[in-house]
Amino acid sequence: MKLMNINLEKLIPESLDSVSPMERRSFLKMGLVITGVFAGGRIFSVVSNVNEAFASSTDFVEKYPYSPHYSMVIRQGLCIDCEQCLQACKETNSVPDYGYRTRILTKTVSDAIGRQREFIPILCNHCNDAPCTRACPTKATYKNEVNGVVMMNSKKCIGCKMCILACPYEARYYNAERRAIDKCNFCYDTRISKGEKLTACSYVCPTGARIFGDISDPENVVYSMVHQIEKQVWVLRPESGTKPNVFYMKATRSSPWDLRKQAGAR
Amino acid sequence: MIKKIKSETAERWGYMGIQSLIDSGNYFYVFAVIGVVALAGFAVGLHGTFTGYHHVYGVTRQVPWGVLISAYIFCVVTSTGLCLVSSIGHVFGYEPYMPIAKRAVFLSIVFMLGGFTIIFFDVENPFRMPIYNALSPNFTSNMWWMGTLYTLYLLALIVEYFFLLDQNHSMSRLAGLLGVIFGVAAHSNLGAVFGMLHGREFWYGPYMPIYFIVSAMMSGGAAIIFFSCLAWKIDRTVLTRRMERGIKAVCQLTILLIAIILFFTFWKIISGIVAPEKYIAIKAFISGPYAPHFWIAEVGLGLIVPFVLLIRSEGINTNLMFAATGFMMVGIFFMRYDLVLAGQIVPVFHAMHVEEYNSLLHYMPSFHEIAVVVAGLSFSAALFMLGEKVLNAHKFQKHAIVPPGAFICPGCGGIHYKKEGESEEDALRRHHRMRKVDREDEHA
Numbered sequence: 001m002k003l004m005n006i007n008l009e010k011l012i013p014e015s016l017d018s019v020s021p022m023e024r025r026s027f028l029k030m031g032l033v034i035t036g037v038f039a040g041g042r043i044f045s046v047v048s049n050v051n052e053a054f055a056s057s058t059d060f061v062e063k064y065p066y067s068p069h070y071s072m073v074i075r076q077g078l079c080i081d082c083e084q085c086l087q088a089c090k091e092t093n094s095v096p097d098y099g100y101r102t103r104i105l106t107k108t109v110s111d112a113i114g115r116q117r118e119f120i121p122i123l124c125n126h127c128n129d130a131p132c133t134r135a136c137p138t139k140a141t142y143k144n145e146v147n148g149v150v151m152m153n154s155k156k157c158i159g160c161k162m163c164i165l166a167c168p169y170e171a172r173y174y175n176a177e178r179r180a181i182d183k184c185n186f187c188y189d190t191r192i193s194k195g196e197k198l199t200a201c202s203y204v205c206p207t208g209a210r211i212f213g214d215i216s217d218p219e220n221v222v223y224s225m226v227h228q229i230e231k232q233v234w235v236l237r238p239e240s241g242t243k244p245n246v247f248y249m250k251a252t253r254s255s256p257w258d259l260r261k262q263a264g265a266r
Numbered sequence: 267m268i269k270k271i272k273s274e275t276a277e278r279w280g281y282m283g284i285q286s287l288i289d290s291g292n293y294f295y296v297f298a299v300i301g302v303v304a305l306a307g308f309a310v311g312l313h314g315t316f317t318g319y320h321h322v323y324g325v326t327r328q329v330p331w332g333v334l335i336s337a338y339i340f341c342v343v344t345s346t347g348l349c350l351v352s353s354i355g356h357v358f359g360y361e362p363y364m365p366i367a368k369r370a371v372f373l374s375i376v377f378m379l380g381g382f383t384i385i386f387f388d389v390e391n392p393f394r395m396p397i398y399n400a401l402s403p404n405f406t407s408n409m410w411w412m413g414t415l416y417t418l419y420l421l422a423l424i425v426e427y428f429f430l431l432d433q434n435h436s437m438s439r440l441a442g443l444l445g446v447i448f449g450v451a452a453h454s455n456l457g458a459v460f461g462m463l464h465g466r467e468f469w470y471g472p473y474m475p476i477y478f479i480v481s482a483m484m485s486g487g488a489a490i491i492f493f494s495c496l497a498w499k500i501d502r503t504v505l506t507r508r509m510e511r512g513i514k515a516v517c518q519l520t521i522l523l524i525a526i527i528l529f530f531t532f533w534k535i536i537s538g539i540v541a542p543e544k545y546i547a548i549k550a551f552i553s554g555p556y557a558p559h560f561w562i563a564e565v566g567l568g569l570i571v572p573f574v575l576l577i578r579s580e581g582i583n584t585n586l587m588f589a590a591t592g593f594m595m596v597g598i599f600f601m602r603y604d605l606v607l608a609g610q611i612v613p614v615f616h617a618m619h620v621e622e623y624n625s626l627l628h629y630m631p632s633f634h635e636i637a638v639v640v641a642g643l644s645f646s647a648a649l650f651m652l653g654e655k656v657l658n659a660h661k662f663q664k665h666a667i668v669p670p671g672a673f674i675c676p677g678c679g680g681i682h683y684k685k686e687g688e689s690e691e692d693a694l695r696r697h698h699r700m701r702k703v704d705r706e707d708e709h710a
Binding site for chain 1: 403464
């Protein structure tokens with residue numbers, strides 16, 4: 001009988017801790033080139049997307065189309081629905097009472113262990129393939145060519161509301177004061193173009209649920225949060241193929257260990 | 267001299283003067299009432315314009331398109347259908363359809379104007395529309411193409427109608443062909459306005475443009491029969507032998523088209539039931555809050571009842587046809603309403619199972635919206651009534667005024683001039699560009 005000559009003492013464990021940073025970076029780079037997952041923003045989960053991207057060559061994206069490529073990461077579990085972001089948005093961008101540029105949705109899972117409620121902030125996703133800019137008859141809404149923000153040129157808006165229907169994220173409303181459709185523009189006119197680094201909502205967020213930044217800059221926090229495989233990052237309604245730039249991830253204050261304790265305590 | 271030319275043109279055009287409307291007794295009062303209703307509706311619409319539509323309309327951020335868009339679609343669908351069905355005769359040369367052309371093209375223009383009036387009150391900044399449509403066109407936008415092509419279509423229709431009045435059949439035929447091309451292009455773009463919204467599963471796909479064209483033809487057939495029967499009730503001399511034949515031909519076509527739309531509707535439901543993302547909307551229509559609309563108005567009044575009645579009328583019984591197509595006009599209106607709402611009642615975030623969007627969205631037309639729809643439709647109705655009297659019920663000239671060397675065309679009913687030594691049949695073939703066929707019996 002022949003035994004394999006394995007020295008268990010010297011065997012390297014196959015966990016993520018053992019992957020060297022260099023290896024990890026090259027793996028990520030490969031993923032970026034092959035699938036374009038990060039750039040495309042078509043993230044469901046990194047793994048499932050690898051298969052999906054092979055189906056179509058149009059998803060091959062080697063670099064981000066804009067620079068700076070403004071994006072936002074929503075850490076879903078951290079939102080506590082304090083609505084300071086909504087208030088800040090209203091004040092900064094003079095949003096009327098009948099409208100909103102961003103909103104917080106509530107999800108209740110009554111049979112969940114521990115926490116049963118979750119808040120999901122939503123806003124314009126500043127899609128790379130924005131359906132609203134395609135649908136607008138007069139180019140009143142357009143992608144900013146430098147930073148990819150979906151903006152409005154209010155004087156061109158005829159108010160046909162086509163873009164409201166085209167948007168899969170319900171990010172638009174008609175603003176009677178502006179006589180045009182209004183929507184989130186990452187505070188471009190009110191803050192970012194004036195040298196501020198953050199949008200009003202992410203500036204006031206007390207829990208860090210909204211993280212704004214430049215996803216094309218490897219030094220930026222948004223880049224480092226999205227470019228990882230340890231945590232699942234996703235976008236809303238990926239089936240629409242809009243390639244959004246608002247990414248969602250779970251970041252709970254309760255660790256799995258806490259959850260187990262809570263379950264045991266019952 | 268000028269007066270003589272004027273009266274000749276008036277005779278050729280069948281222009282009877284406004285006086286003929288004013289002198290028509292009760293008819294004039296009905297016309298006046300409808301006109302006042304239209305004006306009142308416009309006044310309510312203008313009130314909405316100045317107060318701000320978000321205060322007075324029932325549409326919301328989640329359901330941005332309501333009954334105004336439905337009514338606009340109803341009008342332009344009917345207009346396109348009238349143009350397409352009548353083109354079978356006077357553009358493509360199938361003789362039984364020829365006598366319906368004049369009224370159909372006139373109504374086509376009338377419905378287009380009615381539709382544009384309604385959309386004027388729906389679009390928030392209608393005056394920017396022509397400016398930025400020209401200055402800042404977005405060629406990827408179906409909305410842009412639809413607006414532009416419908417404008418061209420309306421222009422082609424007006425030119426076509428002018429030449430029809432002037433009895434210049436080769437020019438009217440050319441303009442009519444352009445009208446058909448622009449009409450089909452514009453109308454399929456209207457379908458694509460819905461069909462290319464990939465965030466809205468209910469509408470998405472090539473079904474919408476195809477459905478729009480076919481259902482337009484069905485609506486057009488219904489409108490031709492409805493308004494011809496109505497015209498006959500107004501003036502008994504309208505229904506000539508040729509007209510009867512034309513209506514019978516349109517009736518047969520309409521029956522076929524109803525059958526096709528029934529089949530379209532059937533498969534739309536069946537395929538929607540197995541598509542998880544369409545299922546919610548389909549369920550709302552087959553057993554949910556919209557079931558009465560769908561089953562009674564859309565399927566019952568719009569399709570099945572007229573299908574039976576039109577078959578029973580055999581294209582001859584005008585009362586049955588009038589009732590059938592009247593039901594159809596109501597049913598088709600609901601069809602458009604259902605179509606516009608179906609894509610919107612399911613919230614975009616329904617799959618996230620959030621509290622805010624765990625039920626179907628609700629829309630109810632407001633008083634202002636209904637008033638604008640009534641205004642647009644009664645404006646069209648008033649124009650129809652005006653046309654029936656002032657334009658001599660869209661009849662062609664009487665025998666009494668056939669000039670020497672000319673004859674009344676048995677095909678189109680217009681006046682054609684014969685060349686020297688030409689028979690009436692040859693002249694007819696020449697005017698309508700029909701090829702001369704050598705037949706066995708002709709040689710004999």
